[in-house]
Amino acid sequence: MKGIFTLTASAMVLMAAQASAQDLRVAVYTSSEPHLKLLNQLADGFKASHPGVNVRFETIPVADYTQKLSFQVAGGKAPDVAWMMEDAAPAFIEANILMDLTPVLQAFPNYDLADFTDPAMALWRKGDQVYGVPFSTSPFLIYYNKAMFDKAGLEDPKQLAEKGEWNMTKFQEVSKQLVAANPGKYAFEFKDGEGYASRMTHALLPPIRAYGGDLWENGQCGLESPGAVKAVQQIHDMVFKDKTIVPPGTQGDYFSGDSAMTVNQISRASKMKEAGFDWGVAPLPTGPNGEEGPVIGQAGFVVFEASPNKELAAELVAQMTDKEGVAALAQFFPPARRSVLTSDAFLNKNQYLSPEMMGFVAAGIEKGRVVAAHERVPQILAAMKPRVDALWRPDADVAKSLQGVCAAIQPLL
Amino acid sequence: MTSSLSHRSGAQARAPWLTLQRRDAIEGWLFVSPTLLGFLIFFLGPLIAIFIYAMSDWNFLSGEATFVGLTNFEDALLENPDFWHVLRNSAVFALGLVPLNVALALFLAVALSRPFRGVIIFRTIFFAPVITSAIAWAIVWKFMLQGEGGPINQMLALIGITGPNWLREPNWAMAAVIVTRVIKMVGLNMILYIAALQAIPRDYDEAAGLEGASRWQIFRLITWPLLGPTTLVIVVLTTIGSFKVFDHIYQMTGGGPENGTLVLAFYIYQQGFQFFDIGYASALAIIMFVIVTILTLIQVSLRRKDDA
Structure with a gap:
């Protein structure tokens, strides 16, 4: 009996202690142990400066x-804080459910909001208000299978980029040579093999940007512009x-x-360990006249307006994205802070990519624009989707198909 | 107090309140109450909620909801051409799947209803896809049906046929999802038919045989009519299932190509969970409910006519 009383009393004390602690819940889409370890380390720093605050990371699988x-909303x-992907951000901002972080970020010691590059912040700003802080600003890169290039006796994309010859014309040319030298293989695979489905825009965007176009801009569909038509053709x-x-x-x-090249971000470099072939990364091919149009995928921290602890949650975001926080996160997530982009830690200490490769990453972030949102x-x-499906028929009239895509999406833009 | 009680019991011919009938009724209600409670909470509640949602314009993210009456139904039925396209796709899917599934199930059941060496193995082989994960099934078929280098097309190439790009051409994609769905689900109907066939007394066949009836005549005039109730159940369940198909489409084609396999259940998912338009999605769900109910009633009434 005494045991039961002791147990009940202990439970009540524990519950009281829990109720008095402020519990911040952070939704993330990573389940990677190293990622979560790092996030918890950053949270420990916050907890040390905010006694009685508890930070809990909750993983939601990325697909859903x-x-x-x-x-949940x-x-x-x-949750109090969440990671948010670039394509979802505008809908959440427009629904007025995210907290304006500007006052907290500006008041945070040594935060230096201006250190974030403008292209990286474009998606998260509405007027003067900041609704999210990007923690991952990851440019699209060409991954290539060095062995297949060697077999074809070709210079690889990195070497061509260094000579300033890595453009869309060269891309097409080497692709033909790669297939001829590697029977049964392809020269190029769209991002994650999903270029005709969930990543159809990621398949179209890099070539279109190289030709000076975009999917849409300022409420206008850009897919029927001459540059876009040439690129898609x-x-x-x-x-x-x-x-x-x-x-x-x-x-x-x-x-x-199975393919000699693909487009992806540096997070996929961890997969290359198991690939079993020599590989490298290079920038995306430029336009026919050397125009650059890097593409950036992004994710940011946001705080929900409905959070009962939103001020505290905003402070947590500020701490995780200050110069030290971003430098720590840069191990896995390319930063949007200029000071970190040029730092030795970011450029020279990545466990998967050489300093040279990281140079391409930094250049992509500096010059790139976030995917159309x-x-x-x-x-x-x-x-x-149905119009792009029609585009990917062997006998499709590319210009007409792209006009069809624009006709379908213009009312929504 | 005592006198009033005795007065009342006297007035009511001393009938105890807890009669045998009442006790039975209470016991009955107690027995069904867990199921009833589950029905109310998990079926009737959501069903009522869906009618309320269907009459609102609810922005899922901001939480703002306004009453819009029947606008969502009008949008679907009168203004949105996509809806009719989707409904046509669902009808094509059902018309392709139901006869094929029922015919194949019956064929397999007839072949496997009699005991012979290895019959259990064959039944297991045909039933195994039913218990296989729908997603895994779809992924495997997606691989098999690749346009270039897919195993199916490689096999066709061996006999000189150039196979189509199965999942990228609208008509072939619909045919491919129907056939792969039939192969996945036919085992369930086969089992139902086997059970029904085994319940038919052998004497009927034997008597008809003695009268000189051919095997086809026995099947057409004796077996098939006796399978009527089972066929009705199978057709109703398969039709309902065909209108509800989602996972298969989601994984194999995503509704494509060119919306060629965009069926009603997937369209409802798209509206509700991708566009967050819960009001419109609810209205569509109610329309689907009505369609399936009407189809079921038609099938039941046709069956009654047959019986009469």
């Missing part, structure tokens, strides 16, 4: 991340005439050695 986060159970020819790009309905995984991205993508 935005959806589940939305359900709708169900009145929004070239890719279309590579798929169906040259047969150098993995075609729709076929799998040709770069990471398994919009508050109605899900509807836009759904409207695009």
Whole structure:
């Protein structure tokens, strides 16, 4: 009996202690042990300076991340802080459910908000207000299979980039040579092999930007611009005439050695350990006249307006994204702070990428623009999808198909 | 107090309140109460909620909801051409899947209802896909049906046929999802038919045989009519299942190509959980509910007519 009393009393004390502690819940989409370890280390620093505050990271699988986060918000159970992907950010900002972090960031000691590059902050600002702070600003890069280039006796994309010859024309040229020298293989696979499905915009965007265009800009569809048509025509020819790009309905995984090149971000470098072939990264090919149009994928920290501890949550975000926080996160997530981008720690100490490769990453962040975003991205993508499917037919008229895409998405822009 | 009680019991012919009938009724209610409670909470509650949602314009993120009456239904039925396209796709899917599934299930059941060496192995082989994860099934078929270098097309190439790009051409994609779905689910209907076939007394067949009926005549005039109730159940369940198909489409085609396999359940998911338009998605769900109910009633009434 005495034992029961002791147990009950202990439970009550524990519950009282828990109730008095401020519990900050942070939703993230990583389940990687090293990532979570680092995040907890950063949170420990915050807890040390804020006694009685507890920080808990909650992993939501990446495939359903935005959806589940939305359900939590709708169900009145929004986390205090969350990671947010670039394509979801505008819808959340427009719904007025995110906290304006500006006052807290400006008041935070040595924060230096101006240290973040303007292109990196564009998505998270609305007027003078800042609704999120990017922690990962990851440019798209070309990953290449060095062995396949060697077999074809070709200079690899890095060498070509160094000579200033890595452009879209060269990309098409070497692709043909790669396929000729590596029978049964492809020269190029779209990002994550999803270029005809969930990553259709990621497939189109790099070539279109290289030709000076964009998917959409200032409420106008850009897919029927002459540059975009030329870019897509070239890719279309590579798929169906040259047969150098993995075609729709076929799998040709770069990471398994089925394709010589792909586009991806540095987070995928960890997969290369198991790939079993020599590899490298290079910038995206420039336009036919050397125009650069790097593409950046992004994720940021946001605080929900409904959080009962939103001021505290904003302080946590400030601490995790101050110069020290961003420098620590840069081990895994490319930073948007100029001071960290040029730092020795970022450029020379990545466990997967050489300092030379990291130079391409830093240049991509500095010059790049975030992937086209919009508050109605899900509807836009759904409207695009059937028209883009029609584009990826062997006999498609590229210009007409792109006009069809624009006709479908313009009302939504 | 005592006198009033005795007065009342006297007036009511001393009938105890807890009669045998009442006790049975209470016991009955107590027995069904857990199920009833579950039905109310998990079925009737959401069903009522969905009617309320369907009449609102609810922004899932901001939480703002306004009453819009029947606007969502009008949007679907009168203004949105996508809805009719999606409904057509669902109808094509059902019309392709149900006859194929029922015919194949019946064929397999007839072949495997009699005992022979290894029958259990064959039944297991045909039933195994039913218990396989739908997602794993779809992933494997997606690999098999690749346009270039896919195993199916490689096999066709051996006999000189150039296979299509199965999942990238709208008509072939629909055919591919129907056939792969049939192969996945046919085992369930096969088992139901086997059970029904085994319940038919052998005497009927034997008597008909003695009268000189051919095997086809026995099947057409005796077995098939006796399988009627089972066929009804199978057709109703398969039709409902075909309208509810989601996971298969989600993984194999994502509704593409060119919306060629965008069926109603997937469209509802898209509206509700990708566009966060819960009001419109709820209205669509109610329309689907009505369609499936009407189809079921038609099938039941046709069956009654047959019986009459």
